[in-house]
Amino acid sequence: MLFGKKKEKVHFNPGNRDDGVDENFVEETVNKIDEDDVEVVLKNEENIDKKFSGNNSLSKYMELGRIMVSMLKDVKNGRYKNIPWFTIATVVMALLYVxxxxxxxxxxxxGVGYIDDVAVLTMGVGWIESDLHRYLDWRLENDLGI
Structure with a gap:
């Protein structure tokens, strides 16, 4: 069990989005994410940070990566529990791609080497945006900062 949570089978439903994403591919990929994948992301936090740190135009994505890793840490440590498996798996999938x-x-x-990384990260954030906002609100309420 991942972080004390039962891993439920994910059914991808991006709402009314028409971003050309193959929903079956997303479901299959997200459902393959496991606790070992989460550990790989957490162990490579510094590498994720370095990936975007050399370019000022990518600083927004570096900050998104930091928030996502911070969320995974808080879930793992049991501090933050209000998160569906789909969100955890999406964060892990996007950061593993990066x-x-x-x-x-x-x-x-x-010049173009990071275009796909930014696209995958942006797409993932779009799918879990409300969960990221809830997490950031929780951080502020608990005076934890980022």
Missing amino acids: LNPMDIVPDFIP
Whole structure:
């Protein structure tokens, strides 16, 4: 059991979004995420941070990555419990993609290497935006800051 939570099977429902995403692919991928994947993300927090830190135009995404990792840590430590499995799995899936240097557009290609990373992170954040806002509100209410 992940962080004391039962992993429920996810049925992807992005609402009325028409972003061209194959819903079956998302469901299959998210349902494959397990506790080991979460640990990989948490152990690579510094690498995720470094990925976007060299470019000022990507600083927004660096901050999103920090918030997502912080949320995973708070869930793991039992401090934050108001989170569905889909959100945990989406965060992990997006951050694992960011960590992968040989993705659709390899990161070493100057100027365009991070386009796919930013796209995947943005899409993931779009799916879980309300959960991220709830988490940030919880952080503020508990005076934990980010």
